[in-house]
Amino acid sequence: MVDTEAFIEEAVAEIEAEVGDAHAIIALSGGVDSSVAATLAYEALGENLTPVYVDTGLMRKGETAQIRETFAFMDSLEVVEAQERFLDALSGVTDPEEKRHVIGEQFIREFETIAKESDADYLVQGTIYPDRIESEGNIKSHHNVGGLPDVVDFEGIVEPVRDLYKDEVRDVARALGLEEIISERMPFPGPGLAVRIIGEVTEEKLEVAREACHVVEDEVEDHEPWQAFAAVIGKATGVKGDNRVHGWVVSVRSVESRDGMTARAQELPWDTLQRIQSRITGTLPNVARVVYDVTHKPPATIEYE
Amino acid sequence: MVDTEAFIEEAVAEIEAEVGDAHAIIALSGGVDSSVAATLAYEALGENLTPVYVDTGLMRKGETAQIRETFAFMDSLEVVEAQERFLDALSGVTDPEEKRHVIGEQFIREFETIAKESDADYLVQGTIYPDRIESEGNIKSHHNVGGLPDVVDFEGIVEPVRDLYKDEVRDVARALGLEEIISERMPFPGPGLAVRIIGEVTEEKLEVAREACHVVEDEVEDHEPWQAFAAVIGKATGVKGDNRVHGWVVSVRSVESRDGMTARAQELPWDTLQRIQSRITGTLPNVARVVYDVTHKPPATIEYE
Numbered sequence: 001m002v003d004t005e006a007f008i009e010e011a012v013a014e015i016e017a018e019v020g021d022a023h024a025i026i027a028l029s030g031g032v033d034s035s036v037a038a039t040l041a042y043e044a045l046g047e048n049l050t051p052v053y054v055d056t057g058l059m060r061k062g063e064t065a066q067i068r069e070t071f072a073f074m075d076s077l078e079v080v081e082a083q084e085r086f087l088d089a090l091s092g093v094t095d096p097e098e099k100r101h102v103i104g105e106q107f108i109r110e111f112e113t114i115a116k117e118s119d120a121d122y123l124v125q126g127t128i129y130p131d132r133i134e135s136e137g138n139i140k141s142h143h144n145v146g147g148l149p150d151v152v153d154f155e156g157i158v159e160p161v162r163d164l165y166k167d168e169v170r171d172v173a174r175a176l177g178l179e180e181i182i183s184e185r186m187p188f189p190g191p192g193l194a195v196r197i198i199g200e201v202t203e204e205k206l207e208v209a210r211e212a213c214h215v216v217e218d219e220v221e222d223h224e225p226w227q228a229f230a231a232v233i234g235k236a237t238g239v240k241g242d243n244r245v246h247g248w249v250v251s252v253r254s255v256e257s258r259d260g261m262t263a264r265a266q267e268l269p270w271d272t273l274q275r276i277q278s279r280i281t282g283t284l285p286n287v288a289r290v291v292y293d294v295t296h297k298p299p300a301t302i303e304y305e
Numbered sequence: 306m307v308d309t310e311a312f313i314e315e316a317v318a319e320i321e322a323e324v325g326d327a328h329a330i331i332a333l334s335g336g337v338d339s340s341v342a343a344t345l346a347y348e349a350l351g352e353n354l355t356p357v358y359v360d361t362g363l364m365r366k367g368e369t370a371q372i373r374e375t376f377a378f379m380d381s382l383e384v385v386e387a388q389e390r391f392l393d394a395l396s397g398v399t400d401p402e403e404k405r406h407v408i409g410e411q412f413i414r415e416f417e418t419i420a421k422e423s424d425a426d427y428l429v430q431g432t433i434y435p436d437r438i439e440s441e442g443n444i445k446s447h448h449n450v451g452g453l454p455d456v457v458d459f460e461g462i463v464e465p466v467r468d469l470y471k472d473e474v475r476d477v478a479r480a481l482g483l484e485e486i487i488s489e490r491m492p493f494p495g496p497g498l499a500v501r502i503i504g505e506v507t508e509e510k511l512e513v514a515r516e517a518c519h520v521v522e523d524e525v526e527d528h529e530p531w532q533a534f535a536a537v538i539g540k541a542t543g544v545k546g547d548n549r550v551h552g553w554v555v556s557v558r559s560v561e562s563r564d565g566m567t568a569r570a571q572e573l574p575w576d577t578l579q580r581i582q583s584r585i586t587g588t589l590p591n592v593a594r595v596v597y598d599v600t601h602k603p604p605a606t607i608e609y610e
Contacts, residue, residue: 234539236609270572273599289605291596300594304541
């Protein structure tokens, strides 16, 4: 475990030394990694850092409002309202790899616009150690925005948390005084709810995924999973009154892990699973079934696409 | 609860009185209902009954061999090898209603051939009380072969177990001396594994559904569910070595019920669920995930399509 106070001091000094009086930019996802990287960079560079948050419409319930509130102290924060552009770009796309690609491309386009406006010479990224390992094996292509350095001609890339594991990043977040909602925040994938939807991303499926994720996070909080969420994985029959209907199948996932590289499905109490299924089918009448994922990683991944 | 001995005596007498010296036919599915109906009818009519078992290729592991063995005492048993014809008819069919329709049609065609050859005047059916109730609400259209009486011009339909609930049929099965594998057999839908496969029925998915169902039945036996099985519900990502792969998602269902009209998802021990997922992903390398269905009926149905 690193000495967090010493780490923060060194990281800030390193960013200052590397960027100097130049301008830098960072894509803020709301996750703990990019939040810590942004806070360290802001401490080093102040208003010479432009933090950019792109609202893709694939975010969790209340996420954008939360970001605006948490990072209100950064006057240079840019929030890009891109929900409609992402949904349009995703329309008709069903192949998982193509979905990721479309989202990555659209993200780069949105980010590029701000990067050019802000005249940034440096890119700050919240890459952590497991990201670097996994991206070598192509397991998480586009989970993080790996394409950014290629499209904008930056003078340098700064990755202040590149050698940390997730739990160390959380230590640093706490030491930096970031609120619990950030420091204890579960990992959330770059393409957002899109990888929690099998097949085409539509407004109806997004609404189901967003509400169901909210229920799951709420109900499993006390069990302190590494990551917990819901995914929309298909349709199956249900029954309403005397008639057969077709409704969405929602899969609930809650895993324990140290670093996300391997993970174990979490044993949840039966009454917790029952509360989850009853809240989800009660709130969302177009959901016919709730299932619980009992598979570890490997052979499954944590996310669904 | 009915007096089973008295019931059997009356049922046999009733069939004798109705059919007399004429010829009757029955579609034997391997389930407890049609097995009991066939045994009662065989007792009444002997070789004047033609029991027909159609192997649709959508059956459980080892089912056809089991049927041949159990009903070997009926010399008039006809086993129709129709696996290829069913798979051909189902090729490219993805809509759930159309799948049921195609299977129902093909079944009628196979049955009709034998019915005409055997010159049967009477049709014996294993309809039980809940079937009659549910078919009124169209919940289980084609789960049982409701179309049969319409296509062949029978003089009469005989339904010896029409007023019984499932547990009463099992009592009668035991009293008739049918083996445990029949009397305690879980309900199995008319369209077979096809309703445990979301989307098109292919040989690969059938193989997954058949093997996974076998594992589930084996592992949950001691928990005495009303019905337990596995369904192939879609694809999602998994990880093999350092690479991301796509594999099948298998949903495990185990429910408690008195009559199938309503049902409760069964609380299974975590180590049972873990053994199931590990056996399924171990035996079938093209399966990436195993999930457990925690939804009751309603709002879900027991089967998936």
